[in-house]
Amino acid sequence: MELTERFEEHRGRLRAVAYRMLGSLGEAEDAVQETWLRLDRSDDGEIENLGGWLTTVTARVCLNLLRAREQRREDPIERLETRVPDPIISSARGIEPEQEVLLADSVGLALMVVMESLAPAERLAFVLHDMFAVPFDDIAPLVEKTPAATRQLASRARRRVRERAPAPDADLARQREAVDAFYAAARDGRFEALVSVLDPDVVLRSDAGAGSPMSVVFAGARTVASQAALYRALAPFVRPALINGAAGAVVVRGGRAVSVMAFTVVGGKIVAIDALGDPERLKTLDLTALA
Secondary structure, three states, X not given: OOHHHHHHHHXXXXXXXXXXXXXXXXXXXXXXXXXXXXXXXXXXXXXXXXXXXXXXXXXXXXXXXXXXXXXXXXXXXXXXXXXXXXXXXXXXXXXXXXXXOOOOOOOOHHHHHHHHOXXXXXXXXXXXXXXXXXXXXXXXXXXXXXXXXXXXXXXHHHHHHHHHOOOOOOOHHHHHHHHHHHHHHHHHOOHHHHHHHXXXXXXXXXXXXXXXXXXXXXXXXXHHHHHHHHHHHHHHHEEEEEEOOEEEEEEXXXXXXXXXXXXXXXXXXXXXXXXXXXXXXXOOOOOHHHO
């Protein structure tokens, strides 16, 4: 089999690794392309486990990108305030076949947001071990730590993810019911109905861009309901969709996306809303699934 064909067999998995590492579809594609270039320049006859080699190289490329991203931030505290990663948009009817590998393991947008707050080495250890079952012995050289220390990195990341990104309801219909109730209440201006569909500790993260890497965060049912009421004028343009495999919506006006909203629904209540409103990033989104 030709080298290109062997590489293509692994492309889907590599894109999934890179997307979870970087939160950017464009950067993920660049990382996978860089992996191909490194493979093309290597002596593939000496590679015993091509899949493992490719995963390791992709992870190293992503780690370097994350570290460069960290260095560009003037204030280290910015890591605590996270941008909304690139959403993966599917029809409300279901995930597209080509998106299945990318969205395996229910990588919701809220989970991706929390992963944005992890230190680069923590993120790599968590992604490779918890999501792709890579042994700590193989991860340790990438972060230049012992396997035991690498295990601790993943443990810290796992704890933070569990605390800040609760697992959503598995029943997609139940998710959709809560999201539809949210938009119906916003459309009709029923404030108390909005509050009732929100968890008391709900968090709204809104990334409007404007050159800032940080999201605006609102917390608490009544505070978030007050912000949601601002969407009333956009209600006629709401298109149901799956955002990273979970119930959500895209606001489309004049043929272009105005906002993408991802919801995390737990126990029938909305516990997190992640909204992307950055015009520059919205231009790059693939909306063909909504046609």
